[in-house]
Amino acid sequence: MNHSHLPRLFFTLTLFLTLPLLSGCPLNGTGNTIGDTVLHGDWNMKSMVPLETGEKIDLSNDYTFRPDKTFTNISHVKLIDGATNELLYQQTTEETGTWTIDGDDSCWTTSEAKIIDFDSRTPLITREMIEQELENELPPECLQIVSASHSKITLRLISEGGMVILVRK
Structure with a gap:
């Protein structure tokens, strides 16, 4: 199997499937808004993403959203062999940044992303590769x-069209 796509794929999944929750925007253009305070605090998102190559990506993200419009995301990513369930790769990353609201759009900007923990059992994914991606x-x-609601948020990725569900911790 060709795994040359994996470093960029993991980085993309980490950033784009693990989005911070933003507040104060209208829901589907209805004019109903969510107050900032209901969205502040700690949230979690978990998903298992099967890959065409047979592997699975296990994602877990812990978000903290603050009233000063900053966020922190601790992202846990694991690559698992689909046939053997062997752990091939895992990483924990901390992202920090800011968020904004413009009409129905909620946008976030990562100002810093760094690796907290890294373990790869495949030479196709190295710490250096991931660090280089994080520098972009x-x-x-x-x-x-x-x-x-107070306990659950459903988000639609504007650029990708996928859905993300965050659950209050």
Whole structure:
């Protein structure tokens, strides 16, 4: 199997499937808004993403959103062999940044991302590869809040079209 795509794929999944929750925007253009205070605090997102190559990516993200419009995301990513369930790669990354609201769009900008923990059992994914990806500056990622309650938020990725569900911790 050709695994040359994996470092960029992990970085992309980490950043774009693990989005911070943003506050105060209208829900689906209805004019109903969520107050900032209901969204502040600690949130979690978990998902298992199967890859065409047979591996699975296990993602878990812990978000903290503050009233000063800053966020922290601790992202845990694991690559698992689909046939043997062997752990091939894992990393924990800390991201910090800011968020903004413009109409229905909620956008966030990562100002710093760093590796906290890294373990790779495959030579195809090295710490140096991931660190190099983390050094690349990314544009803000925008999303729309589809539904929200005090305990659960559903978000739509504007650029990708996928959905993300965050659960209050």
